[in-house]
Amino acid sequence: xxxxxxxxxxxxxxxxxxxxxxxxxYVEQTWGWDDKAQQEYFKSKFxxxxxxxxxxxxxxxxxxxxxxxxxxxxxxxxxIIPEYQNKGLGTAILKDIIKNSKTKDxxxxxxxxxxxxVISLYKRLGFNISGETxxxxxxxxxK
Numbered sequence: 059x060x061x062x063x064x065x066x067x068x069x070x071x072x073x074x075x076x077x078x079x080x081x082x083x084y085v086e087q088t089w090g091w092d093d094k095a096q097q098e099y100f101k102s103k104f105x106x107x108x109x110x111x112x113x114x115x116x117x118x119x120x121x122x123x124x125x126x127x128x129x130x131x132x133x134x135x136x137x138i139i140p141e142y143q144n145k146g147l148g149t150a151i152l153k154d155i156i157k158n159s160k161t162k163d164x165x166x167x168x169x170x171x172x173x174x175x176v177i178s179l180y181k182r183l184g185f186n187i188s189g190e191t192x193x194x195x196x197x198x199x200x201k
Contacts, residue, residue: 060147065109065121073109073121074100080137087173088193112138112151122151131159133168148176152183156199166199 065073077100085091112120120138124131133155138148159166168185170177172195180197189196 060112060114060119060151062110062122063113065106065111067106069106069109069111069118070104072111072118073104076121076137076139079140084171084174088171109135112147114142114147119147122155124155127164129164131155131162131164131166133166149179149183152179156183159199168197169194170197 074097078096082091085096108123110122110124111118112122119142121135122133123135125134133152136148136151156166166185167188168180170180171193172190177195177197183199185197185199187195188198
């Protein structure tokens with residue numbers, strides 16, 4: 059069973075290391091990985107109030123960021139440390155987000171790197187590709 063807690067500035071190192079462990083190989087395939095540039099980019103985008111830390115058994119195991127608009131919910135970020143992946147946790151969190159979007163009668167959207175295999179999970183949960191950029195698919199789960 060998971061819960062959320064609000065992120066604080068003290069979570070910076072955890073969140074950066076989480077980002078590296080979950081995204082480095084996909085960023086590397088897409089643009090190449092430059093440690094210094096990635097650190098600077100992460101630092102420029104780090105706003106603790108926008109993140110919820112995923113907690114399981116009192117251990118921080120991931121992060122989620124959701125932008126909740128009037129008629130749309132956008133999953134900006136969901137990352138789970140590798141040793142907790144493929145155990146149903148991400149699926150459970152996404153199902154809860156989907157359920158929440160339906161109660162609000164909103165379109166649920168996300169963006170994912172084209173090289174990230176999590177796309178198959180999103181498709182299994184009912185997300186469809188609604189657009190794309192050179193590097194990303196935009197996916198929607200209709201209301």
